[in-house]
Amino acid sequence: MKTIFEPAKPYFKLLGNQKHRTGATYRLMNFVVQTAVDDGLLLLHNMTKEMVLLSKEEQQVFEQCPTDLPELINHWFLVPEDHDDCLLSRQYTNVARMLAPKKTHITGYTIMTTSDCNARCFYCYELGQARRPMTEETAQQTAEYIIKHCGGEPVNIEWFGGEPLFNKPIISLICNRLKEANVKYESSMISNGYLMDAETVKEAHDEWKLNQIQITIDGTEQTYNRVKAYIYKGVNAYEKVMENIGHLLAADISVSIRMNIDMHNADDLERVTEELHERFKDNKNLHAYTHLLFEDKNKRTGISDDKKRKVLLQKMRQIQDKMTEWGMYDRDSFEGIVRSGSCMADNDACVVIQPDGYITKCEHYTDSHHVGHISEEGFDEQMIAYFKEMGYDWIEACKHCAKYPACAVLKACPNCNECYPEMPEEYAREMQQEMKQLYKAHLKQEQEEAEKKAQEAEKQSQEVTEKAKPSAEA
Numbered sequence: 001m002k003t004i005f006e007p008a009k010p011y012f013k014l015l016g017n018q019k020h021r022t023g024a025t026y027r028l029m030n031f032v033v034q035t036a037v038d039d040g041l042l043l044l045h046n047m048t049k050e051m052v053l054l055s056k057e058e059q060q061v062f063e064q065c066p067t068d069l070p071e072l073i074n075h076w077f078l079v080p081e082d083h084d085d086c087l088l089s090r091q092y093t094n095v096a097r098m099l100a101p102k103k104t105h106i107t108g109y110t111i112m113t114t115s116d117c118n119a120r121c122f123y124c125y126e127l128g129q130a131r132r133p134m135t136e137e138t139a140q141q142t143a144e145y146i147i148k149h150c151g152g153e154p155v156n157i158e159w160f161g162g163e164p165l166f167n168k169p170i171i172s173l174i175c176n177r178l179k180e181a182n183v184k185y186e187s188s189m190i191s192n193g194y195l196m197d198a199e200t201v202k203e204a205h206d207e208w209k210l211n212q213i214q215i216t217i218d219g220t221e222q223t224y225n226r227v228k229a230y231i232y233k234g235v236n237a238y239e240k241v242m243e244n245i246g247h248l249l250a251a252d253i254s255v256s257i258r259m260n261i262d263m264h265n266a267d268d269l270e271r272v273t274e275e276l277h278e279r280f281k282d283n284k285n286l287h288a289y290t291h292l293l294f295e296d297k298n299k300r301t302g303i304s305d306d307k308k309r310k311v312l313l314q315k316m317r318q319i320q321d322k323m324t325e326w327g328m329y330d331r332d333s334f335e336g337i338v339r340s341g342s343c344m345a346d347n348d349a350c351v352v353i354q355p356d357g358y359i360t361k362c363e364h365y366t367d368s369h370h371v372g373h374i375s376e377e378g379f380d381e382q383m384i385a386y387f388k389e390m391g392y393d394w395i396e397a398c399k400h401c402a403k404y405p406a407c408a409v410l411k412a413c414p415n416c417n418e419c420y421p422e423m424p425e426e427y428a429r430e431m432q433q434e435m436k437q438l439y440k441a442h443l444k445q446e447q448e449e450a451e452k453k454a455q456e457a458e459k460q461s462q463e464v465t466e467k468a469k470p471s472a473e474a
């Protein structure tokens with residue numbers, strides 16, 4: 001058995017090896033995902049985050065009598081039939097939460113430069129809300145707030161909106177002030193990409209230190225232009241956004257394409273994937289993923305029509321397979337760390353600053369659930385505690401879902417309904433794809449290290465030979 005990833009520290013040390021129980025029947029823990037590769041069988045434990053490779057011979061043993069591989073029991077891949085996997089996983093996560101170092105500075109900022117936008121998507125969650133741009137005065141205050149609360153540590157900013165570029169001067173203003181105060185920062189952005197022309201890309205790269213941007217593409221030209229319904233007349237918005245993606249990639253900025261999928265655009269998105277591949281072939285900075293649009297946020301099943309959902313999931317798989325084939329698929333199902341929290345909403349080091357200076361913990365809350373204001377010190381502790389409350393009751397399917405150890409959804413999260421009956425299977429499939437990619441990367445790294453060692457050994461032996469040669473003078 002070969003270890004590809006060690007279990008995440010320090011929690012595994014506390015858990016220790018599992019004791020063997022005489023006479024017990026063992027089964028795989030529910031959070032273990034397996035997938036075959038050329039060299040054997042990969043097993044990934046989503047609770048401990050350990051990944052191992054069983055050789056072809058070990059794979060045969062595993063298939064016939066897995067307990068003949070005692071290491072799998074030691075490291076909790078195999079557990080007794082009556083083991084409560086969910087209970088152990090919750091205890092494991094609780095330990096991670098307790099051991100997580102307390103955060104005293106705020107280093108993660110989501111800044112909403114405006115709640116206004118140049119597009120009019122039908123699914124926008126900000127529809128019907130007031131269109132408020134951040135003023136220069138609030139931007140100045142925001143910069144001062146960051147300087148005061150980051151404790152001299154490097155800062156990560158996510159520019160958010162509405163459309164963040166619809167109030168571009170605010171971004172420059174905040175960055176300039178941070179630079180002046182010697183605050184180190186990097187940034188990312190959620191944008192529709194329309195205003196990211198070549199000149200803006202240069203500024204984004206040089207001044208805003210933008211390293212990643214997420215852009216949503218909802219279909220090919222006609223569908224995209226109809227869904228986005230930009231306020232500009234007589235322009236081909238699709239073509240413009242595609243050009244802008246080219247500028248971003250040329251500037252070495254990572255672009256993540258989000259494809260919101262529902263019945264109206266499923267086929268179209270397959271063509272978008274092909275088009276992205278044709279245009280930006282093999283660009284390592286181009287990534288893409290699909291996101292199922294939910295018709296009813298109040299229903300746990302998301303899309304309640306079983307047939308419709310199954311068709312969509314099938315389409316999604318086809319698209320994801322293409323993305324994987326072309327090396328664009330980007331969904332970090334496996335994080336490799338034991339999470340001590342869910343997201344920025346329950347993370348003391350993160351805040352969301354709204355255009356009017358109010359602070360929240362989640363970008364989906366704009367007009368309510370404020371925890372403070374940039375002009376005041378301290379937070380509403382009751383509201384902070386609310387954002388830390390865990391979400392829904394676990395359902396029967398969770399017991400057999402590999403996602404369970406990483407499925408930490410908060411009560412306040414508007415996405416907490418996003419689980420449907422096929423989710424465990426979908427997640428396992430995503431994990432299998434990712435395991436193969438991670439294994440490939442691991443092999444590549446091993447090969448590079450071996451080549452480096454061989455070169456060093458060769459160099460050393462040449463030096464020894466050189467030294468051993470009698471000098472010309474002698």
Ligand code: SF4
Nearest residue numbers: 117119121124162192
């Ligand atoms: S681009 Fe984003 S912010 Fe603008 S309307 Fe569409 S979903 Fe809303």
Ligand code: SF4
Nearest residue numbers: 397398401404407419
């Ligand atoms: S994805 Fe769904 S089934 Fe899986 S753990 Fe989360 S809530 Fe449970």
Ligand code: SF4
Nearest residue numbers: 343345362412413414
């Ligand atoms: S609560 Fe949900 S929507 Fe809000 S930041 Fe967390 S994951 Fe995102």
